[in-house]
Amino acid sequence: MQSKKGLLPSRPFFIGPEKPPVQNSAGPEKPPSRSLGLYNGLENMAANLDTHSDLDTVPVVSRESRPLLGTHHLSKSFGKVRAVDDLSISVPPGKIYGFLGRNGAGKTTTLRMLMGIIRPDQGQIELDAQRFQRIGNAQKRSIGYVSQEQYFYPWMTCAAIGKFVSGFYPTWDEAEYGRLTGLLELPPERKISALSGGMKVKLALALALAHRPRLLVLDEPTSGLDPYARREFLDMIAGQARKYGRTTLFSSHIIEEVERVADLVGIIHDGRLLYEGDLPTLKRSVRRLVQPPPQSEQPWDDTSADTMGAGLDAPDAAPQEEELHRPILDDLEVLRDTTLPNGSREMVLFGNPHTWEQWRIPPSRTEDMSLEDIFIALTGKRPEL
């Protein structure tokens, strides 16, 4: 099991379609197995860690609360291209869910399925404890939606489009629409053709919020906005979520804005969910390790008492080598494996925070990563193993 380059994992910690999820008979509150990919990996890690009686640290969304919105093994193909592949996400009520992914990852397709605009090939959508093959008009009335690009009728004014849209929503609040357009500085009598791109996005948000939806779905709403407008927009979303407890699902490929407002993130890549959970847990799950060159006097996996440093509780508590590296071999996934010009080896590893805590390596050899680096590592090309 030992790597030629030391005690690195010889196979990744990757539980995908190739590896069936590990069943945990001991976990009494375990939810039914969901999507494959890293999310399941985390879930299975949690199952493995049940013996530690430390479930509160498992990076899984709270299981007690029923999600307002969820998908169950959702799939959609366009010809030979599998845009969404067995996707299962869960958005708890009152939370802001950031749906992260690169361009073409399948975010828009997922959101269009959630809005009933396109029909999934497989899977179901759960909304307010009810499952649907396809979202219908009755369900759409409780959802506010801002699409990626704004196609309004240019001849309408802001007030006229509000009146037009109001006819489709029994819960439309004209006063709220007036308040929102005022707040967003949208002149009621101005024609849409005279609005800037940013103002059109604001208008879309006002239209999406004025019927007081329980769920707000935003498809990359800030793309095309300047930094000021983007911040204003995000603040509004966060404010709405806080004030009205409005559940929000918004897709983006901009890490910064997700980090700014999201309570939870789901990372999608090539149509498959890689991670779902909160941001701190994600940050604690991915680290960068640097192994000095072989001729170095102090290899990173040196387990001698002198090199353990402050990372250990006590020098004499050093475990045996085999026991020490067991979590690495079993529970970590290599996201990136690079040999640097100076001969040292840099690796990005993904694993349950518990795994990292039990692996006693010098802190000087590991680095926390920014969310952006994590995102790139997760959605970039995997090393060939």
Added chain:
Amino acid sequence: MKTWLILVRKEVRQHLWALAGLLLICMLAYLNLVAYSLTEAAPSAPLQALRAFLIVYMPLTALLLSGRLVVAEYSAGTQVFLEGLPLARVTMVTVKYLLGLVLLFLALALALTLAFSFSSVQPDLRQSTIIALRSAVYLWTIYSFFFLGGFLGRYRFPFYGLVGLGFLLLTYSTDVDLSRWGPFALVDNTLAFERSNLPWMALLWSAALLIVLTSAAYALALIREGSVAALTAQKMSYREKIAFTMVFMAFLTTFTYLDERKDPEPFELVLGSSAHDGYATATVLTAYESEETDHQMAQEWSRELAAMQRFLDLAWVPQVFIVERTDLDPDLFEQGQIQDASGVLARAHITHPDFRAGAFKAWLLRRVLLDASRQRLEEETYAWVLDGFSLYWLDERSQIDRGILMLRALWAVPQEDELEAALLGRWLSVREQLGQEVAAGLAYSGLAALRQRCGPEGVQDFLRRVLATPVPRDLRALWTAPAARPVRALQEACGLSLEELVQDWKALLAENRRQSGLLVESLPRLEMDLEVEAFSSLSRGLRHRITVTPRPAQALLLEVRYGRLQGLEVRKEPQKLHLQVVRYPDRAEDALPGTYTPGERVYAAAQLYVPLLRCNVVSGWRAWEVD
């Protein structure tokens, strides 16, 4: 329903200016309809104008309407906005479809109201229903076609172009006559005249077509979650433009190639003797047992055809085949059907002692001209000129007695006041009332009056414009045909209006009446009526009652020709009718052979050969409905 109203309001508001433009087009069309109704004397003029409205304006309106309703939405991408709302895609499409249809039907309703209002002969409820139904189904089919085209987005104009070229190719390269099929048949020449029967086959074909077109439009709008329609709505790429141009050019080349060889090979009459004069060819096969006689007759006919071709400056004349048919009555001539070949096949009892060569020549020349004009001269507008020409030509060639022709005209119009311009617009009715030969005599007198006014050259110019203008048998006829209308030709050739010609005509008739003295008064006139005799609830007999005035001094032998009209038929050729010989006055009232059922239509007339006129006079052809 609320959603529908919201969408309708949105569509109306969005396309307000376009709708105003369409309204303007419709107003122009209505004005045209009204103007045509007022200027044309024929009672059917408003309904003919309605036909033009349906053929010209309505497709244009449907094209623009579907373009606005569908293409404007998808090319702007605003359907994406609608898809985000609680709104089914099918509802969005249906609202557009129905809105366009309702607007078109409103335009049609107004046009129908105008046409019926301005019609001097008010159509009854049955005829009005037939016209309305035919127009509505035609319009619906056309609209469905353009609605489908709307979802083809940037490909719609190439699609329309290819369909149009396809139609032309089909019409030119095969014997398929699309004008007699489906929606085209619904607005054919019979639209203004059909009073009894619905063209069920055309209606069924149109209904099937509109279902197919509408289904295809919905399929395009809904398949792949509407992404197909969204994709086709995008602008055409440079490559696509090049490709479509090449396809279009290929079509044109093919069309030109086929156009050159569109005329089928001439019919072959084995054993017949042929003769040529220039491009005119005649083949004769008679019962004379002499090939020399046949050849001589063929030569005469080829010369006759060639002379007529030169006189009228015809682009071509069809080959003529004259075949003896000994079972025909000597005064009846028959045109045979020729499959997959060109030419006019005439059958007559040539060797019969009572065979009238002059009448046969006049009849055959008319058939030749009809064939050369691809039957367009059969249209009522041209009919009097065609009839008149056949005798005018014989007169010019000194092959007929001019006095007899004038006598026929005088018999046709007992008082000059009865002659009016409107008669020329309903010549088919005139023919039915007077019989073919007397009507031709009357028409001849009109051309004779024109000759007095403008000289032979003026008449020749007029005849060339009316009879020799090549009129295609496809959609191009729509703009070619009006140029050849007699009213316009008269103005251009002689600087005369129809009313001025009629005045001259009346004067000529009055002059001849003075010269003929009481001769015309002595010529017999016939009247015939049919009475229904009920045998049972489902069986009827018919009795005819014939009156001849002035009462003849001695017994006469009259002919009653009769036959059942089938389906859409409004008249029958005499040779397809039964014959009953009646001795007058002994059997002036007699039963018509056969029994009839209620609802059947019987076409009949009595006729008498009048030696002074050298032709038959008729009681007037009529269709009686058995009740």
